[in-house]
Amino acid sequence: MINLLAGEMPHRFTCSAAGCTAEATVALRWQNPKIHRGDRYKTWLSCGIHRDSLYSFLADRNFAISVIGVDEL
Numbered sequence: 001m002i003n004l005l006a007g008e009m010p011h012r013f014t015c016s017a018a019g020c021t022a023e024a025t026v027a028l029r030w031q032n033p034k035i036h037r038g039d040r041y042k043t044w045l046s047c048g049i050h051r052d053s054l055y056s057f058l059a060d061r062n063f064a065i066s067v068i069g070v071d072e073l
């Protein structure tokens with residue numbers, strides 16, 4: 001992906017991290033057991049760079065997390 005074209009060609013999936021406009025390569029599906037029931041979950045998209053920090057943010061809160069590729073969405 002050529003950077004100059006990023007503004008004209010939006011990614012199909014963009015990273016959810018604040019201020020990041022990189023293309024997302026993975027999706028973190030997470031559940032807060034206190035507010036989400038059954039198969040309700042939230043999905044955060046992430047580029048390769050933010051994957052670990054987003055995961056840690058959720059893991060620190062003891063949320064249930066699964067990581068899948070964006071092609072599985």
Ligand SMILES: [Zn+2]
Nearest residue numbers: 015020047050
């Ligand atoms: Zn990112």
